Every structure is written in structure tokens, then in C-alpha cells.
Amino acid sequence: MRPTILRRLVRRVAPTVAGVLALLTAQPVSAVAAPAAPAAASLVQVTGFGSNPGNLQMFAYTPDGLAAGAPLVVALHGCTQSAGAYYSNSGWPKYADLWGFDVVFPQTTSANNALSCFGWFDQNESTRGKGEAASVVQMVEYAKKTYGSDGRRVYVTGLSAGGGMTADLLAAYPDVFAGGSVASGLPAQCATTQAAASGCQSGPQKLSPAQWGDKVRASYPGWTGPWPRVAIWQGTADYTVQPANATALRDQWTDVWGIGQTPSSTTSLPGSTTRSVYADAAGKPAVETYSVAGMGHGLPVSPGSGTEQCGATAAYFLNTVCSAYHTGLFWGLDEDGPGGEEQGLPAPTGLKVGGVTDTGASLAWDAVVGAASYAVYRDGAKVATTPSTSYTDSGLTPGTTYRWTVAAAGASGTAGTASAAVTATTSGGTAPARCFTASNYAHVTAGRAHTSGGHAYANGSEQDMGLYNVFVTHTLRESPAGHFVIADSGCQA
Known part of the structure; x- marks a missing residue:
């Protein structure tokens, strides 16, 4: 083995x-x-x-x-x-x-x-x-x-x-x-x-x-x-x-x-x-x-x-x-x-988020012995390399939740194990509601609802929408993202 x-x-x-x-x-x-x-x-x-x-x-x-x-x-x-x-x-x-x-x-x-x-x-x-x-x-x-x-x-x-x-x-x-x-x-x-x-x-x-x-x-x-x-x-x-x-x-x-x-x-x-x-x-x-x-x-x-x-x-x-x-x-x-590749440098510890604004967030972490630089990842994608133990991530979307990790890199530039993740939500920017009118079948296939026992249920609110077929139609209002409620009487986006 x-x-x-x-x-x-x-x-x-x-x-x-x-x-x-x-x-x-x-x-x-x-x-x-x-x-x-x-x-x-x-x-x-x-x-x-x-x-x-x-x-x-x-x-x-x-x-x-x-x-x-x-x-x-x-x-x-x-x-x-x-x-x-x-x-x-x-x-x-x-x-x-x-x-x-x-x-x-x-x-x-x-x-x-x-x-x-x-x-x-x-x-x-x-x-x-x-x-x-x-x-x-x-x-x-x-x-x-x-x-x-x-x-x-x-x-x-x-x-x-x-x-x-x-x-x-x-x-x-x-x-x-x-x-x-x-x-x-x-x-x-x-x-x-x-x-x-x-x-x-x-x-x-x-x-x-x-x-x-x-x-x-x-x-x-x-x-x-x-x-x-x-x-x-x-x-x-x-x-x-x-x-x-x-x-x-x-x-x-x-x-x-x-x-x-x-x-x-x-x-x-x-x-x-x-x-x-x-x-x-x-x-x-x-x-x-x-x-x-x-x-x-x-x-x-x-x-x-x-x-x-x-x-x-x-x-x-x-x-x-x-x-x-x-x-x-x-x-x-x-x-x-x-x-x-085996990576020799351990994961950074103490990663914290501070100074969150509508478009940015400040990160800081503990130093790793032997590290020449640090790779910063946002939502799994590398966004920066920095020689210091802090970084301000900018250009973010207001009202959005992000996840960050950090990995230490040696002189070769190869990153080691990633740190434990931290998350934060930028301020402001409430996303507008969205409305969808479709059959129960279409709502399910589009990921706005799911089925159980032959009925369709709205994702998030779990409201019973009736039989899962193409003959029953509802309007669903989405707010926040991924949460749907029945809005047949009127849906203001």
C-alpha cells in the first residue's frame, strides 16, 4: 500500500x-x-x-x-x-x-x-x-x-x-x-x-x-x-x-x-x-x-x-x-x-476575515515557517499570490457570500495544503426577486421545485404545488436565491 x-x-x-x-x-x-x-x-x-x-x-x-x-x-x-x-x-x-x-x-x-x-x-x-x-x-x-x-x-x-x-x-x-x-x-x-x-x-x-x-x-x-x-x-x-x-x-x-x-x-x-x-x-x-x-x-x-x-x-x-x-x-x-505532488508546507492557521465592505474584504492568517509566499483562493479559484500574511480582496459583488482559503508556497512557488475555509458576506446589494410561471413539471426540471409522493413542492418554502405534471401551472417567486414561494395572485420582481 x-x-x-x-x-x-x-x-x-x-x-x-x-x-x-x-x-x-x-x-x-x-x-x-x-x-x-x-x-x-x-x-x-x-x-x-x-x-x-x-x-x-x-x-x-x-x-x-x-x-x-x-x-x-x-x-x-x-x-x-x-x-x-x-x-x-x-x-x-x-x-x-x-x-x-x-x-x-x-x-x-x-x-x-x-x-x-x-x-x-x-x-x-x-x-x-x-x-x-x-x-x-x-x-x-x-x-x-x-x-x-x-x-x-x-x-x-x-x-x-x-x-x-x-x-x-x-x-x-x-x-x-x-x-x-x-x-x-x-x-x-x-x-x-x-x-x-x-x-x-x-x-x-x-x-x-x-x-x-x-x-x-x-x-x-x-x-x-x-x-x-x-x-x-x-x-x-x-x-x-x-x-x-x-x-x-x-x-x-x-x-x-x-x-x-x-x-x-x-x-x-x-x-x-x-x-x-x-x-x-x-x-x-x-x-x-x-x-x-x-x-x-x-x-x-x-x-x-x-x-x-x-x-x-x-x-x-x-x-x-x-x-x-x-x-x-x-x-x-x-x-x-x-x-x-507531495507538498511539504503545512496549511496556514488562524485565517480570519475583517474589514468587510460592499466590494471588499480583508484577510489575515498566521505565518508558516519556510513559506516564501501565500496563494489566496476565493470560492476555490486562485485570486492572488502575496509574500505577506494578509491580503485585501477587492472587486467583490455587494450582498454576496464568499469562501476563502490560503495555502503556503515554498521557494519553487508550489502551493501546499490549503487552510480551513472562512466565509463572509459583503454588505449591501440586495438582489431583486425573480418570478417564474411554468408547469409543475417545468419547475421541477428547472430546479425550482422537487417531487415527493406524486406532488411538486417549492424549493425552500416546501409549499405543496399540487400534482407533478404539465397540466398544473404556478407562478413562483424567488427571494432570496434558491428559496421559492407560490405567487399566483401576483409576483412583483
């Missing part, structure tokens, strides 16, 4: 395609308006995480007692699947408990796509600032602000259509995701219409690495890096998403990294799996491919209690090798610091 794994144990003690016909049953989950802490960690639905332009649902798994500053993994299901199925079978919750990180499971529904596929082939859903891609990023921002997830260590993984969307997210949001893992998926922006999707699945265009790389670079023009580190999983007997897609993915991301398509090393893993590593200029793995001999279309899992075993077999969860384990090692989730 790796020393870092032992330390964590001691500390915690504790369109895949239209031809897909199998149906997976989601595990029961409880719907809440905010991530209330259950008696034991479980999959919980979260509503009100943002404007949700892609009409997705958010589910989250947060291990018991997990401190702020932990990594975040976003896991996207395949067609006909659900967040509950991915939670139960993929193996990610096991390593969230073992290594200490949060997991968000986005879910799409038949309201978006007849087979509940993420829209990797639709530029209105898969590009920066639009549709489902924007909804996923809103979930990340919610997790950073609510759970204190470390914005430097956010990763995304997905199977099949979820894998295609993963590649699109990595291309469109390299500023959000530090790494990704595409399982039986498609290259970023392989198809831009549903009509073209089947052509990608049966064998993508024969483009050069530079042409594939251009599709990534065009997804966020002007971005120069750093780029996400990408793992690619593919079965050699996959006749739904052909193995040529794994080759195109490798060509795409090695070109983005500016490295060749010849592996730096090749090793054998359980389940007849071959891992090929493509290292960056510093010798660190930038792209890895995992070819599973004889495996069909699905996510590799390996049920069992061993550290390297995970998941459960089900439709499209195939007993070969634990992909979650090896992907987590590639991302460095088993280590203490960002990117898997």
Missing part, C-alpha cells in the same frame, strides 16, 4: 448510440434544496445550483467528515443510464472515501434526449457557455463554493456519450478541469450535429493530429495552457464506439500538449489491459491510453474489496480492470497535493 494511502486511512479512520436498448435502474436518492449532511454519506440530489441552461440534474456524493480543499471529480453517465447507476457501479465513491474527494454526478433525462444521452454532438449543448456544458460547470462552481472543493483539482470523467461530453468539456473549459478520462468515448467536437454522430461512432474522420488538436484549440480561442491531462479507455471489441476513436483522442490530446504519438512507456495491467504513457517535456504523464483486449462497449470495473478493485458489473459496466483506480492514480488523487 502506498504511504499516502495509509496516511489517508489513518487520518480518516475511518449518442452512446440509438441502438442501445438496455435500461438501467437508478438507485434511490433523496431530493433536497441544499446539500444537507445525512447521517451517513449517500448520493444526494442538489437543486438550485445555477440557471441550468442545459436542463440537467445534479447529484453529489460527499464523504463524511471531508474537509474543505478536497479535489472534485465530475462523473458523466452513458446513454440510458442515470446518476444513480453510475454512482452504484462505477467505483468512484470507494475512492472518494479512501482518498478524500467529492464527486458530482450530473444527470440528463429523456426530456433532453430520447435515450438520456448527453449532447456531445450538439454545439448548443457541448460548447463553452452553452447548454449542458454550462450546466456542468455551474455544478463545479456550486461545489467549490458550497463544499469548498479545490478549484485547482477538478476532474471530469465519462462513459460513451458521457465520454464524448467529457472531451468537449476538457476542450471548452481547460481553465476549469485539470484532467479528464474518456471511456469508450469520442474526440472533442468530433460531430457537431446529431446526423453526424453515428459517423463518429463507427469510425471518426481520418484527420491528422494537428487537425484534431485544432478542434480543441478552437473550443476556447486564445487559451495557451495549462492543458488538462487526459486518460483514454477503450475496449478492442467495442462495436458501438469503434476503437479508432481512442486513436483519434490520443492524436488530439498529444497534439494539444505538443508531444508525439509514440508512447514514452508501455505496461501491462490486470484484465488484459495495456497502458501507454505519453509524457510531457518534464517527463510527467500528460496523456495515457488504456486498451482493454476483448472488451466491448462499457466502463471497465473489477468488483472486489482489494484496493485496486472497484465497482459492480451491470449493463455497460464490464468486469475487466478498475478504471476508477488507475484514473485516480493518473490524476494524483491518492496523493496529498495538486497533481499528485
